[in-house]
Amino acid sequence: MSFLVDIYKTLSDAIYINLIKEDRYLLFIKGLGVSLKLTVYAAMLGVIIGLLVAFARMTKNKVLNKVASLYINLIRGTPAVVQLVIIYYAILGSSSLPKIVIASVAFGINSGAYVAELIRAGIQAVDKGQMEAARSLGFSYGQSMRYIIIPQAVKNILPALVSEFIVLLKETAIAGYIALDDLTRMGDIVRSRTFDAYTPFIIVALIYLYVTSILTYFLGKLERRMSISD
Amino acid sequence: MIKVVNLHKSFGELEVLKGINTEIKKGEVVCIIGASGSGKSTFLRCLNLLEEPTEGDIYIDGLSIKELGKDINRLRQRLGMVFQQFNLFPHMTVMDNVTLAPIKLKKQEPKVAQEKAISLLRKVGLPDKDHVYPNQLSGGQKQRVAIARALAMDPDIMLFDEPTSALDPEMVGEVLQVMQQLAMEGMTMIVVTHEMGFAREVADRILFMDDGIIAEEETPEEIFNNAKEERTRAFLSRVL
Ligand SMILES: Nc1ncnc2c1ncn2[C@@H]1O[C@H](COP(=O)(O)OP(=O)(O)O)[C@@H](O)[C@H]1O
Ligand SMILES: [Mg+2]
Numbered sequence: 001m002s003f004l005v006d007i008y009k010t011l012s013d014a015i016y017i018n019l020i021k022e023d024r025y026l027l028f029i030k031g032l033g034v035s036l037k038l039t040v041y042a043a044m045l046g047v048i049i050g051l052l053v054a055f056a057r058m059t060k061n062k063v064l065n066k067v068a069s070l071y072i073n074l075i076r077g078t079p080a081v082v083q084l085v086i087i088y089y090a091i092l093g094s095s096s097l098p099k100i101v102i103a104s105v106a107f108g109i110n111s112g113a114y115v116a117e118l119i120r121a122g123i124q125a126v127d128k129g130q131m132e133a134a135r136s137l138g139f140s141y142g143q144s145m146r147y148i149i150i151p152q153a154v155k156n157i158l159p160a161l162v163s164e165f166i167v168l169l170k171e172t173a174i175a176g177y178i179a180l181d182d183l184t185r186m187g188d189i190v191r192s193r194t195f196d197a198y199t200p201f202i203i204v205a206l207i208y209l210y211v212t213s214i215l216t217y218f219l220g221k222l223e224r225r226m227s228i229s230d
Numbered sequence: 231m232i233k234v235v236n237l238h239k240s241f242g243e244l245e246v247l248k249g250i251n252t253e254i255k256k257g258e259v260v261c262i263i264g265a266s267g268s269g270k271s272t273f274l275r276c277l278n279l280l281e282e283p284t285e286g287d288i289y290i291d292g293l294s295i296k297e298l299g300k301d302i303n304r305l306r307q308r309l310g311m312v313f314q315q316f317n318l319f320p321h322m323t324v325m326d327n328v329t330l331a332p333i334k335l336k337k338q339e340p341k342v343a344q345e346k347a348i349s350l351l352r353k354v355g356l357p358d359k360d361h362v363y364p365n366q367l368s369g370g371q372k373q374r375v376a377i378a379r380a381l382a383m384d385p386d387i388m389l390f391d392e393p394t395s396a397l398d399p400e401m402v403g404e405v406l407q408v409m410q411q412l413a414m415e416g417m418t419m420i421v422v423t424h425e426m427g428f429a430r431e432v433a434d435r436i437l438f439m440d441d442g443i444i445a446e447e448e449t450p451e452e453i454f455n456n457a458k459e460e461r462t463r464a465f466l467s468r469v470l
Contacts, residue, residue, distance in 0.1 A: 129315050129317035132280055133376075136280065137379070
């Protein structure tokens with residue numbers, strides 16, 4: 001029995017110093033807010049870049065093609081954390097922009113490459129016969145894309161996009177490298193004050209898990225809805 | 231109506247069409263037969279420029295397709311096409327499949343287009359399927375909707391590329407029947423098919439294609455009873 005009491009006491013002590021004392025739970029909440037904001041800004045930028053790059057890759061213009069695939073290869077062939085640090089120090093670090101903006105740009109540029117590929121894959125997954133049927137009716141290429149191909153591609157792309165956002169949220173955990181106070185870094189800050197190496201990060205892990213579970217739940221719903229009229 | 235002169239088509243090194251010459255008159259029903267890989271689909275797809283010919287020319291009502299430029303989309307409106315794999319738009323109801331092109335391309339009032347669609351769907355024997363999605367239809371029904379979709383643009387010519395080859399045997403008849411009715415109404419039709427019964431009964435003329443050329447071109451009676459070319463007879467003896 002006393003064994004159980006010990007566990008209880010250890011746990012409640014840990015929770016007390018890592019969450020309650022000096023209102024430390026506020027640090028986690030603040031960190032989560034930063035992580036979410038960063039994810040949303042980066043996702044928006046990533047979708048815009050992704051759309052542009054996807055179309056650049058699919059046009060017949062050879063220069064655009066080359067530039068787009070160079071960008072995609074560069075981003076996908078290097079670690080996100082390296083990209084973040086380079087963009088921070090070499091490109092934007094000298095300006096007086098807030099760190100969250102710099103990080104959003106860096107993660108947006110990173111995400112854009114992945115989004116571009118999943119948009120392209122989503123469009124190419126639409127059966128070739130669809131474009132031919134549309135063209136044979138007299139639709140131009142643009143009209144065929146607009147009325148026939150894109151509406152079907154969206155069904156492939158949207159679920160993949162939500163998955164990408166889940167990945168992105170977890171990816172932003174490296175924002176601490178440029179001293180942005182995101183959720184993971186807050187865990188580190190609490191650790192440095194409480195000298196408890198485990199509890200802050202277990203709390204951080206649970207918070208990430210909670211948010212990604214919500215997103216995964218919506219992803220499942222979305223996937224079911226998208227498959228209804230197939 | 232259509233005149234094909236020395237039509238060649240290559241995919242890279244592979245020459246698929248090696249000089250096709252023929253003429254199709256208004257109201258004619260022409261069936262194209264021949265072994266798989268002989269270039270039947272490629273020929274059909276050149277007629278509405280889904281494939282670009284590498285050499286030769288096609289005249290439609292005397293106008294060369296080379297001089298079309300942007301009018302290619304207008305030309306395609308006059309050539310309805312029905313595919314082996316149906317290619318209905320899966321994200322739209324049957325009604326929207328049939329009315330999309332007339333509404334967007336011919337600027338028809340939706341109400342007018344829908345009334346027309348209803349009468350076309352009745353014609354192909356599917357009067358009560360307008361609000362259904364394609365995935366709820368059988369193969370035969372899908373192909374009949376595809377025919378209605380093509381007819382909705384009031385084409386002058388209908389191209390069919392093996393319209394019954396992807397169907398279960400029991401559904402072949404319902405599609406052929408719709409096509410036969412269309413032929414009797416005077417539609418100009420070019421039909422790639424392996425249905426020799428249909429070709430014999432409905433075609434005014436049969437083109438036998440072999441290895442990228444038209445090896446023989448004759449009335450059904452001549453082709454089936456009296457083929458001049460040895461390879462025509464060999465092909466027919468294999469499929470009949
Ligand atoms: N888009 C293409 N690219 C390369 N080869 C093709 C293409 N389309 C058809 N072919 C080739 O052309 C030949 C004729 O094909 P096709 O016209 O489909 O014949 P058929 O319809 O008589 O069976 C085949 O050898 C086929 O592999
Ligand atoms: Mg074929």
